Amino acid sequence: MKSDQRGRVISAPENHLSAVQLRGARPSRRHFIRSSVAATAFAASGVAGQTSGGATLVPPWTRSLGAAVVATGYGMPSKHEVNVQRRQSPGLTPQPQASISFTPLQNLFGIITPSGVHFERHHSGMPEVDPAQHRLMIHGLVKRPLMLTMDDVMRFPSVSRIHFIECGANGGMEWANVAVPTVQYTHGMIACCEFTGVLLSTLLDETGFDRSKGKFILAEGADGSALTRTIPMEFALNDVMVVYGQNGEMLRPENGYPLRLLVPGVQGVSSVKWLRRLEVGDKPWNTREESLHYIDLLPDGMHRQYSGVQEVKSVITMPSGGQKLVGRGYYEITGLASSGRGKIKRVDVSVDGGRNWQTARLQEPVLNKALTRFRLDWNWDGAPALLQSRAVDETGHVQPTIHQLRAVRGVRSIYHNNAVQTWRVQPDGEVWNVQVS
Amino acid sequence: MKSDQRGRVISAPENHLSAVQLRGARPSRRHFIRSSVAATAFAASGVAGQTSGGATLVPPWTRSLGAAVVATGYGMPSKHEVNVQRRQSPGLTPQPQASISFTPLQNLFGIITPSGVHFERHHSGMPEVDPAQHRLMIHGLVKRPLMLTMDDVMRFPSVSRIHFIECGANGGMEWANVAVPTVQYTHGMIACCEFTGVLLSTLLDETGFDRSKGKFILAEGADGSALTRTIPMEFALNDVMVVYGQNGEMLRPENGYPLRLLVPGVQGVSSVKWLRRLEVGDKPWNTREESLHYIDLLPDGMHRQYSGVQEVKSVITMPSGGQKLVGRGYYEITGLASSGRGKIKRVDVSVDGGRNWQTARLQEPVLNKALTRFRLDWNWDGAPALLQSRAVDETGHVQPTIHQLRAVRGVRSIYHNNAVQTWRVQPDGEVWNVQVS
Numbered sequence: 001m002k003s004d005q006r007g008r009v010i011s012a013p014e015n016h017l018s019a020v021q022l023r024g025a026r027p028s029r030r031h032f033i034r035s036s037v038a039a040t041a042f043a044a045s046g047v048a049g050q051t052s053g054g055a056t057l058v059p060p061w062t063r064s065l066g067a068a069v070v071a072t073g074y075g076m077p078s079k080h081e082v083n084v085q086r087r088q089s090p091g092l093t094p095q096p097q098a099s100i101s102f103t104p105l106q107n108l109f110g111i112i113t114p115s116g117v118h119f120e121r122h123h124s125g126m127p128e129v130d131p132a133q134h135r136l137m138i139h140g141l142v143k144r145p146l147m148l149t150m151d152d153v154m155r156f157p158s159v160s161r162i163h164f165i166e167c168g169a170n171g172g173m174e175w176a177n178v179a180v181p182t183v184q185y186t187h188g189m190i191a192c193c194e195f196t197g198v199l200l201s202t203l204l205d206e207t208g209f210d211r212s213k214g215k216f217i218l219a220e221g222a223d224g225s226a227l228t229r230t231i232p233m234e235f236a237l238n239d240v241m242v243v244y245g246q247n248g249e250m251l252r253p254e255n256g257y258p259l260r261l262l263v264p265g266v267q268g269v270s271s272v273k274w275l276r277r278l279e280v281g282d283k284p285w286n287t288r289e290e291s292l293h294y295i296d297l298l299p300d301g302m303h304r305q306y307s308g309v310q311e312v313k314s315v316i317t318m319p320s321g322g323q324k325l326v327g328r329g330y331y332e333i334t335g336l337a338s339s340g341r342g343k344i345k346r347v348d349v350s351v352d353g354g355r356n357w358q359t360a361r362l363q364e365p366v367l368n369k370a371l372t373r374f375r376l377d378w379n380w381d382g383a384p385a386l387l388q389s390r391a392v393d394e395t396g397h398v399q400p401t402i403h404q405l406r407a408v409r410g411v412r413s414i415y416h417n418n419a420v421q422t423w424r425v426q427p428d429g430e431v432w433n434v435q436v437s
Numbered sequence: 438m439k440s441d442q443r444g445r446v447i448s449a450p451e452n453h454l455s456a457v458q459l460r461g462a463r464p465s466r467r468h469f470i471r472s473s474v475a476a477t478a479f480a481a482s483g484v485a486g487q488t489s490g491g492a493t494l495v496p497p498w499t500r501s502l503g504a505a506v507v508a509t510g511y512g513m514p515s516k517h518e519v520n521v522q523r524r525q526s527p528g529l530t531p532q533p534q535a536s537i538s539f540t541p542l543q544n545l546f547g548i549i550t551p552s553g554v555h556f557e558r559h560h561s562g563m564p565e566v567d568p569a570q571h572r573l574m575i576h577g578l579v580k581r582p583l584m585l586t587m588d589d590v591m592r593f594p595s596v597s598r599i600h601f602i603e604c605g606a607n608g609g610m611e612w613a614n615v616a617v618p619t620v621q622y623t624h625g626m627i628a629c630c631e632f633t634g635v636l637l638s639t640l641l642d643e644t645g646f647d648r649s650k651g652k653f654i655l656a657e658g659a660d661g662s663a664l665t666r667t668i669p670m671e672f673a674l675n676d677v678m679v680v681y682g683q684n685g686e687m688l689r690p691e692n693g694y695p696l697r698l699l700v701p702g703v704q705g706v707s708s709v710k711w712l713r714r715l716e717v718g719d720k721p722w723n724t725r726e727e728s729l730h731y732i733d734l735l736p737d738g739m740h741r742q743y744s745g746v747q748e749v750k751s752v753i754t755m756p757s758g759g760q761k762l763v764g765r766g767y768y769e770i771t772g773l774a775s776s777g778r779g780k781i782k783r784v785d786v787s788v789d790g791g792r793n794w795q796t797a798r799l800q801e802p803v804l805n806k807a808l809t810r811f812r813l814d815w816n817w818d819g820a821p822a823l824l825q826s827r828a829v830d831e832t833g834h835v836q837p838t839i840h841q842l843r844a845v846r847g848v849r850s851i852y853h854n855n856a857v858q859t860w861r862v863q864p865d866g867e868v869w870n871v872q873v874s
Contacts, residue, residue, distance in 0.1 A: 069538050072525070073523050077687065077689060126506075222496060224502050
């Protein structure tokens with residue numbers, strides 16, 4: 001088993017001691033068979049030797065005392081998993097403080113993203129915020145402005161919800177067919193965690209804000225860029241949260257510790273980290289991060305602004321770019337889908353570049369504005385294949401092809417690329433990022 | 438905000454700069470009010486100063502460049518959260534290799550337990566298993582014995598499910614009213630993660646096992662104790678999994694890396710870690726860990742054996758033992774419930790030692806054999822209070838009082854204490870672990 005940035009190798013070499021060779025003829029889930037090589041090896045070693053503990057197959061760690069439980073501790077992954085890491089894309093940004101690191105989607109299971117590899121996007125580096133000194137101010141068109149300590153925020157009634165956060169620029173390089181090699185770099189600015197905090201509507205109720213005048217919220221971060229974004233009130237009063245908890249513990253520093261906004265379904269920049277200020281106003285603020293950046297430049301030279309919802313999207317994470325299939329036979333194709341508009345309704349998978357589609361299994365529970373894991377059984381016959389996934393959400397939105405998207409949006413966008421991703425499986429089993437004509 | 442082993446302090450001191458003082462009269466969610474102290478402080482500082490960046494309220498981390506994104510990395514909690522740790526109970530076990538560390542439930546949010554603080558229970562220390570050398574053998578009453586590498590196991594069709602794991606001894610010291618001080622030590626041998634792996638039924642199908650004869654499975658770990666447990670076939674074919682993924686990444690070393698059994702709803706010892714062998718047989722094995730340990734000694738001197746299901750249970754984690762309420766007013770009572778028989782149907786909370794009960798809110802989604810977060814609004818009037826929670830599961834089982842449990846099971850048990858827990862709130866706000874008469 002190898003787990004590096006190219007992704008876990010999907011199967012053992014053919015000369016490996018292995019009892020599972022996967023049937024070449026039928027793609028059913030139920031048709032695994034033993035290899036005769038493995039059966040021989042197993043018979044020779046003998047069951048008695050295994051169970052008595054006297055055989056050489058008993059590994060050294062079973063014949064020795066393991067490590068003690070420590071008095072106090074915080075656990076880390078195995079040293080064998082050290083290559084499962086967030087990775088910066090070399091040269092992508094001129095300054096490491098205004099940069100990105102990507103989530104290793106090719107190594108992940110299920111829908112929960114471990115906090116340790118949740119992607120990062122900072123505009124002025126990661127501040128070291130002292131929670132005892134941190135304050136959240138809520139002001140503007142409100143009757144009672146508030147200045148809250150962390151203790152104050154954490155005393156309000158709370159909710160916990162599993163949501164994805166995706167940077168609006170995720171997939172940005174694919175607009176112009178740059179074709180970065182792995183899913184970590186094509187789609188790795190997305191993550192999904194269980195967040196805990198206070199509904200923004202609960203905090204706004206406390207201020208007695210004027211619903212007839214207050215139409216927008218400005219959120220400001222406490223980082224050096226004082227990053228600011230406008231949030232329409234219909235989002236703010238719906239499911240926006242002020243969160244301090246991430247996957248059961250306090251937010252990680254790079255994810256806004258001790259407090260961030262969470263705007264479910266909307267591009268990540270709106271989920272302002274290190275949140276220090278919320279202002280209620282009557283019009284959008286048109287700040288730097290919503291006028292110079294996070295806009296979509298269209299073919300006619302105009303730009304789309306405040307285009308925040310992350311539309312329905314999916315990607316196959318295994319097999320994916322940089323991985324290698326070691327032989328014909330059974331593989332489980334698996335990946336992740338999401339929609340900023342609600343739940344995923346269906347994911348279809350093609351192995352021939354979109355000519356034929358099969359409906360994938362969705363892992364339950366399928367949650368609102370959360371990643372959804374899909375899986376499909378596949379029997380690779382050794383011929384070149386073009387793997388694609390196409391998601392449909394509960395509102396009926398269908399994930400477009402890159403050609404459909406370019407026809408409307410051109411190639412000068414950076415943001416909001418939710419196109420179908422294609423991975424080409426070569427006859428030698430190597431998997432490449434390609435765009436199909 | 439403080440987070441040490443006594444738990445996060447629930448509210449700020451009364452002389453703290455705070456905009457939230459919580460209404461003393463009505464326990465509704467909607468009746469937070471500002472304190473006049475905070476309103477004055479806020480008016481004096483001025484909104485203009487806040488927004489222009491020139492006021493002294495702008496913290497130092499907003500006026501400087503933060504830390505760079507690193508080329509490759511794996512994130513850790515903030516240094517301010519360093520006291521949120523697993524903790525061993527000093528003196529509980531004579532050997533640190535056959536010991537326990539407890540999950541800090543008082544510091545956690547939602548239902549996902551961070552892998553870094555998932556409780557530990559080892560019988561011969563934590564082995565350092567090389568995944569490339571690890572094998573899983575499946576043999577016994579099967580037509581085709583299997584010897585699987587990790588690559589083999591990970592190539593089978595997979596599922597991801599959120600389940601709790603609870604040590605059968607969780608709460609063991611409460612049988613005899615030892616009353617350890619905090620919820621970390623009373624209930625901290627429970628955790629809940631998203632696990633990914635292969636259904637055991639899928640692997641058994643591959644062996645062509647004889648359903649008429651194969652009635653039990655023996656699972657054996659690769660640690661120095663070669664820990665073995667019998668699993669009835671009705672569990673094995675239902676929802677038992679062979680898992681390699683935990684909260685999106687590979688299992689942590691202390692949780693069985695690279696492979697463990699997961700027997701949802703059954704005491705943790707059956708979810709054998711570092712899984713190396715599964716044997717199909719026709720009767721229970723009566724191994725050391727199911728004859729000398731993990732049995733319930735009854736008042737008449739007999740013992741209950743193979744009593745694995747973790748019955749319906751709940752505990753309030755905030756406020757809980759060792760925490761201190763800093764004044765009268767609103768608090769959100771919150772805690773965790775679970776049942777080894779399925780979903781939680783209802784949790785009731787009492788603040789007067791069980792005389793009166795109110796139904797708590799359950800956080801959706803409520804999942805099968807997973808932790809369920811409950812919450813109830815409470816207005817503390819400053820008088821002594823006895824906080825209790827009582828869960829009911831979908832099969833109709835009701836969590837018993839400790840007196841009901843002792844009447845049947847006596848006081849010589851170590852295992853399977855699912856009694857209602859009582860926390861006493863003293864007039865000074867201190868919270869103590871007590872047992873009510």
